[in-house]
Amino acid sequence: MTSADAHDPAEITRRAEKIIAGGETLTVEFKRRQTPGDFPDDKLAATVACMANGEGGTLFIGVEDSGTITGCAPWNKKKGITEPSQLEASIQHRTVPPLACRAQLLVLNGLEVVQIDVPKSATPVATSTGLYQRRTMQVSGGPECVGMEPSYLFSRYNSANARDWSTLDAVDAATDDLDPAEIERFRRMVRTRGGDDILGDLPDEDILRALGLFDDGANPVKLGAVLLFGTSDAVHRWIPNHEVIFQVMDGTAVTVNHRTTAPLLAVVDDISARLDVQRTEDEITLGMLRVALPNLPERVSREAVANALTHRDYTDLGPVRILLDRRSFTVSNPGGLPRDVSLETIIEASSPRSPALAGAFKRAGIVDRAGRGVRLMYQALLTSGHGEPDYSSTTDNQVTVDIPVSGTDREFARFVAAWQHDHGDLDVRDLRVLHTLHEEGRTSTDRLTALLDEKPDRLRRILHRLNDVALVETIGRGAAREYCLGSAFYDTVGRRPDFIRSQSIGDVRARQLIQAYAAEYGTVTRAQAAETCGLTGPATYRLLKSMADAGELVKHGSTRNTYYTLPEG
Structure with a gap:
């Protein structure tokens, strides 16, 4: 839509009708208001706050859930009118922080309908009475507003304010709660995986400081230090939601069912060893060159598991789940995508939920240090003849990636x-x-x-x-x-x-292409038809004559200026 269209009443009406025809979605909501009591100001504030806590969107007042337009009762009872500016002021007054929306009064099917455009909010929005809700989809398929549980709300605030959960104090934790063997594991990874050489020879405390997980405060040990290097008891106490479940399925039978709450670097080594046993390899040869085609490229599984461990929301309940079966390798973790990352930008975006944890994995050499992990996953899968990683099952509460391991395209x-x-x-x-x-x-x-x-x-x-x-x-x-x-x-x-x-093209498809060209440009000449279909001159002549004889085209002229149009009506 151009800037001129944005202010054209007819275009605004057409766009609204098109959105309503598409039904309710995560970003489209309908509300009945045949009487003022159907949808008062407090419900209006709750609805727009809920939408702002999701992806934002458009609210139509005066439309039934079915999409039937029934009209909106006037908001100003005395004057018998609805003033959009008053609705905007009411929303700002009843939301915290104040939410700036745009309200418009439309006439659809002869009835007044209020359209409110709700922006997506970076920080959680509540009603003035303290109600926090977020938009989600019901099992039945329709959208609904549900309360924000404390862990989700905490995560949203941390994300919005760029707080790194892993750098928060582990209250009362001391260096005795960290396992020296796990810090030594970090050093070994640095040396063997091409990590940050500077860290390889540092004392334990200096490594923690370099990772941003230790300081001189009253509580020097940070939560990330416990998660990476903690003893079993320390992890259980300070990171109670940490758990990883690894399963291997053969059809419906579970052949491996492993659960661990070990610190993260130990988990990486453990899962890597268990996956190595499951890897198989095909190959192709190009002259003297041998090219391996693994069922699950090591780089892909390493990045997928590392992403789940470092980007999961540790304030939320639920384990990281890793499942391998004959068809796919699936990794899921609690918490939605990190801030500034969406399914559309996931290949390029690099915005970890915890920069400190992600940094530790990079400096240990576990993942790509340039933040290209997902991009490299795509590249490794496609070059080895597999399909792309599939993130379509990802929700607001969980990130899921499904990686194909069968059907190699040799x-x-x-x-x-x-x-x-x-x-x-x-x-x-x-x-x-x-x-x-x-x-x-x-x-x-x-x-x-x-x-x-x-x-x-x-x-x-x-x-x-x-x-x-x-x-x-x-x-x-x-x-x-x-x-x-x-x-x-x-x-x-x-x-x-x-x-x-x-390059040869069937008669039916050629007819479709010529008709599509004529529909877009109004006319089609013999030369244009030949270029569109990739046909020779004589073949194009025969096809156009056949279409004209069949009434599919109308011929105009009889010389070199001949052209064809679609029949009227």
């Missing part, structure tokens, strides 16, 4: 290995596009955008870059434009004839 792995051997590494976004085209075949821009959850402008740049090196082929133009793997891909995997065959 051809795609062969292509990546050969191409990168000759041309250098492919960017992870290039890999995602190529892998999707390999799975989907010829695909439109809109579908690629949806499948990859990628920004359209960035996707166009990626496709243009891949087209320049013949890894992607562009077919058609405008709304009919599609993409498929290019000649360089087929040449690399030794299937050039398949590329040639892929």
Whole structure:
């Protein structure tokens, strides 16, 4: 929507009708108000505060849960009118901190409806009576507001104010509550995993200080120090919610069921050893080059487990769960995504819930020190012929990643290995596009955008870059434009004839492409149809004549200026 559209009443009405037609979601709420008592000011404040504690969104007052527009009773009884500015003031007066919303009075189907645009709040918002709620989805599928439990509220405040929970005091803890063997484990990791060499030879206390987990205060030992290096009793006392469950399933049978509350570095070594037993490996050869195709790349499992351990919310109940079965490797942890991270930005974003814990893992050499862990997971999976990690089961309360371990795509792995051997590494976004085209075949821009959850402008740049090196082929133009793997891909995997065959286009699809072109641009010429469908001149002539004879197109003119349009009506 342009800035002009944003103030156009007709456009505002059309947009509201479209949103209402989509029904209630996490960011859309309907409220009945056929009488003032149906939805008074206190309920208004509670509803907008709840939405602000989620993703924000749009509240429509005067609309039933079903989406039926029934109208909003006037807010000002004396004047018999609703004044948006008074609603905005009422919301600010009844929320803490004051929440600035935008209210509008619309007329839909001849009835007044109030639209309130609610911003997402970085810090928790309460009503003036102290009610804290957040937006979530019911099991039945509809949205609802539920109370914020203390642990969730504490986590939100810490996140909003950039507080690192792991650097808080472990009240009454002393260095005797830390296990020297665990600090020695840290030193060993530094030396063997390529960590921060400076820390390898420091005394115990200096290591703790360097990690930001020890100071000269009344309570020098911090919670993060206990979580990383604490004795069993200390972890149980100061980090009572810490628990990791590791399971291996064979069909419906549980073959491994392991529970641990050991300090984090010990957990890393323990889970790594248990996963190593479960790894299998296929391989491909490129001349003298052998390329391993593990069912679960070590880097992927290491990053996934480390992310769960360092980014989980330790103020929340529940264990970190690690499950391996024939199909997938799944890791879940309590607490939603960290501040400033979303499913859309998860590949690039690096905003740990606890910078101190994440820093300790980086300096030990457990995870990538540049904060590219998720990006490297994608890259390792795609280069080894697997699909992408799937975060779609993630909620406000839990992060879940599902990693495929079966169904290796040997051809795609062969292509990546050969191409990168000759041309250098492919960017992870290039890999995602190529892998999707390999799975989907010829695909439109809109579908690629949806499948990859990628920004359209960035996707166009990626496709243009891949087209320049013949890894992607562009077919058609405008709304009919599609993409498929290019000649360089087929040449690399030794299937050039398949590329040639892929360029032929069926009659039905050609008709659809020509009709789509005519619908977008109003007319289509023979040359434009040939370019859109990749057909020869004679083939295009025969197809256009057939479509005109069938009434699918209307022919105009009879010379070189001939063009075609869609039939009216």
